[in-house]
Amino acid sequence: MSELNLGDTVTTRKPHACGCNKWQIVRMGADYKLKCTNCGHVVMLSSDKFHKVAKLAKQ
Numbered sequence: 390m391s392e393l394n395l396g397d398t399v400t401t402r403k404p405h406a407c408g409c410n411k412w413q414i415v416r417m418g419a420d421y422k423l424k425c426t427n428c429g430h431v432v433m434l435s436s437d438k439f440h441k442v443a444k445l446a447k448q
């Protein structure tokens with residue numbers, strides 16, 4: 390997996406309920422927090438889950 394930094398935008402395989410699949414990384418560590426770039430909703434994922442579902446978005 391490519392290097393990710395706080396503030397990067399990632400995409401997920403499944404879009405958020407609002408239809409957007411781009412998320413900004415707002416917290417990294419044992420848990421990751423992602424903020425939906427469309428509606429601002431924040432979700433928390435374990436590191437394992439994050440690395441399974443997220444990948445760096447093409448800028």
Ligand SMILES: [Zn+2]
Pocket residue numbers: 405406407408409425426427428429430
């Ligand atoms: Zn959303």
